[in-house]
Amino acid sequence: MPSKKASSTSKQLSHELPKTPTGIIGLDEITVGGLPTGRPTLVCGSAGCGKTLLSLEFIVRGAQEYNEPGVFIAFEEKADELATNVASLGFDLQKLQDQKKIKIDYIHIDRSEIEETGEYDLEGLFIRLNYAIDSIGAKRVVLDTIENLFSGLTNQAILRAELRRLFQFLKDKGVTAIITGERGEKTLTRQGLEEYVSDCVILLDHRIINQISTRRLRIVKYRGTLHGTNEYPFLIDEDGISVLPVTSLKLNKAVSSDRFSSGIPALDKMLSKGGFYRGSSILVSGTAGTGKTSVAASFCNEACNRGEKCMFFAFEESPAQIIRNMRSIGMDLQQHVDSGLLQFYASRPTLYGLEMHLVAIHKAIRRFKPQVVVLDPITNLITVGSVSDVKSMLVRLIDFLQEEQITVMFTALSLNTVVNEQTDEGVSSLVDAWLMIRDIEMNGERNRGLYIMKSRGMKHSNQVREFVISDNGLDLIDVYLGPDGILTGSAREAQMLLEETGQVLQTHAVGVKDRELLRKRKVLESKIESLRSEFESTEEELNKAYVENAIKKEVLEQNRQKLTTLRGKNISDADSEDEIKKTKKKK
Amino acid sequence: MVTDGDSTDWGESEEMIYKLRLFVTGASPASVRAINNLQNILEQHLKDRYELEIIDAYQQPLLVKSEDVTAVPVLIKKEPTPLRKLVGDMSDTDKVLRGLGLL
Structure with missing residues (x-):
């Protein structure tokens, strides 16, 4: 996850290079934490690629989300023009100015009004900047587009010296600054501003491929820190800028078994x-x-x-x-x-x-x-x-x-x-x-x-x-697997009907068999019944002989006993014992 | 210095009062040169026909902002119109005069 990476890396680097989050979606991930704190960053690009918006969003987000007041020095657009331009993004510049969270100063240099009569410096700009920074305690500064100075004033030597002084001044002030510049023919900016800003350079690009335009952002350099080096597409819409760190891919996501x-x-x-x-x-x-x-x-x-x-x-x-x-x-x-x-x-x-x-x-x-x-x-x-x-x-x-x-x-x-x-x-x-x-x-x-x-x-x-x-x-x-392969739709229906018919027939056949079985069973059962009754009568016959025998035997015994009693009325006990022995032997 | 601005006659430039504001930065060399050069030129060409306000930019940052000053020293010619800004130490007299509309 890029943000995880960002937090861990920024912690690791915190003693080396403090960073100021821009609050712009995605940009802080690419820069691994934001822009270098207390140093100027150059944002360059051709016309209409979103330099002003990016820098303004940096100021507004700083004021709204990080409680860092910001100064926006506009060389191109007046404060009210700017406010109108970004009102559609939900940035209420007037309100923020009233709350003393941001300050917008429009510096207008019109060559037709200006006559250069000798040596000069840009101390007026410094005074205004200084005053603006001090009046709201600004932590962030944007100069958009400082190259306009070159169109208003002609003495390049003075301007270059003053620019160098300006960047030093910004560093001394300890403000995190964005300087925007127009893209030059061969250089990053027309006036070679990259010479002065050596810490962080961001290039914006507006490209049209197959008639479809895509804005892209690339960090050309960012001294002393890790950063994404690719071109990242970005979108400007009603929420401002969103940059997509498209290639920060890792395969370490959590999985769910829900x-x-x-x-x-x-x-x-x-x-x-x-x-x-x-x-x-x-x-x-x-x-x-x-x-x-x-x-x-x-x-x-x-x-x-x-x-x-x-x-x-x-x-x-x-x-x-x-x-x-x-x-x-x-x-x-x-x-x-x-x-x-x-x-x-x-x-x-x-x-x-x-x-x-x-x-x-x-x-x-x-x-x-x-x-x-x-x-x-x-x-x-x-x-x-x-x-x-x-x-x-x-x-x-x-x-x-x-x-x-x-x-x-x-x-x-x-x-x-x-x-x-x-x-x-x-x-x-x-x-x-x-x-x-x-x-x-x-x-x-x-x-x-x-x-x-x-x-x-x-x-x-x-x-x-x-x-x-x-x-x-x-x-x-x-689906039905028929002899010709998979059957679907009406073929499947037909097959189903066919099978249903088969089912009915089979049920019928089974019924017939069942009934036959039942009948056979009945026949057999009746046979078993007759055999059983035959057996019972035979058994009774046999039993009858046994019983008769037993009865006969008993009656004989009784008779013999009676006779014995009749015969030996006066015979001693020993005789009777003999009698018992005899009967035993008999047995 | 002549003060009554109401008597300005637009037809005759001779009668016009020049309202001028010079922004300087403390006593920097360029500022001192600008003040001296300008006063010489004004005394020479616009004697008694100008109002010159010399402002130390360090003391009046709000005025610096409202007058939209960037480069200093700068002389702002507010009247007569058109508004002109003369940047520099006023060492190029020709350019100063052109800027003031006197050439």
Whole structure:
């Protein structure tokens, strides 16, 4: 994260070179903390590249955010002209002047009024500057554009000597100063101001490539400190200047294992974790008319339903158009717009250069702080840049979004119907999940097939599902694998009907068999019953013989006992014992 | 020095009162030279027809601002119009006279 880097590095360097934050978005990151405190900085560039605005913003932000009063010495525009020019940026110069936070002094030098009659110096300028600084205790000073002195006064020798003295004076005063200068033919400034300012030089540039203008900023030199050395695009809009430190990329962002739904339940089921990871980037690619925007809108809709803020960057359709179109498939995005959860940001790709789009997207995201972002479609950006440009822009965008833990969904139009392993923008390797929607043409109709090309960090289905857009929204249906391959649409329906018929027939067949079985069972059961009764009667027969025997035996015994008793009424006990022995032997 | 400005006759330059302001910076060499040179020229060409105010820029920073002074010494000719600023130590008499509209 650049700001982390900034804070740690500035701490490390604090004893070497104190820095004054400019308060301009991004600039402090590139300069790793700001401009050198107590030293002059040269800001140079051609006409209309934003020198005055940058320096004025430095003063205003200093006064408003860092409580550092500032003096703005204008050589070009009058104080009220300046105030009018920046009123649109929300800078109330008059109020700040009344509060004694800033002081604007307009120095006008008109050659037609001036006659040089001998030796002179610029002490008047010094007195005014000194007075202005002392009257409000200024810490910041801007001289815009001091080169105008050269047009009003002719004695170069004096001017150069005085300029040198001026920079020394500013250093002695301990103010952090910005001096602006017009870009020269071969030198950085027309009058070679860079000779005098050796600490920090910032070059602004306004370039037009393919009829699209991009402003860029570069730190030419910054003595005694680290700084970004690249050209950074910057944007001037209603919030002033924002510079984008585009190449401060690192791969050390935090990750989340939170998951959330894609808005299509069937799609969630295809992902083992029941949805996408928070902070991941999802690419939806497909040929024209495959429903990429619908997938994206459903993703948005779902996020809003969860109460998350969502930002929809539309490069193709207007917000009203998207809302209308989505209503036709049962999604009411208007309610989310009304409740402030959903914000559209529609712009024509050709409005800015790519870098400016990136800056604008950054700004919009920073302001709205959404959790979910949709870009629809990224392919349109190709119209304003080459493939490699678009790729590098998207790399930076994804990096930024991941750093902010924002989940992003891109849609991309595949220009050819052959499935490419690589998207046209070459971002497929950057994204965490890639959904591919492709046309399946068969039997004179076109259907959509959706599959998950990749999904980092989770198992996912490898099946192609039929992607159906209906009045009730989006759904995925299992496609049928028939003998001729994948079946979709009406072929699938036919196959389903066919199988249904088969099912009925089979059910019937099973019924017949069941009944037969039942009958057989009944027959067998009755057979078993008859056998059992046969067995019972035989058993009874047998039992009967046994019982008769036993009864006979008992009766005989009883009879014998009776006879014995009758016979031996007077026989002794021993006889009776003999009798017992006899009976035992008998047994 | 003649003072009554109301009697200025625009038709006759002879009668015009020159209202002049000279900004100097303390007693710097250029300032001293400017005062001396200017007074010589004025006495020679505009005797009794001028009002000269000599202002030390260090003492009057607000006046320096309101008169939009950058280079010093500077002589500001407020009247007669047009406004002219004569920068320097007034050593180039021709230029001073041209600046004052006397040549």
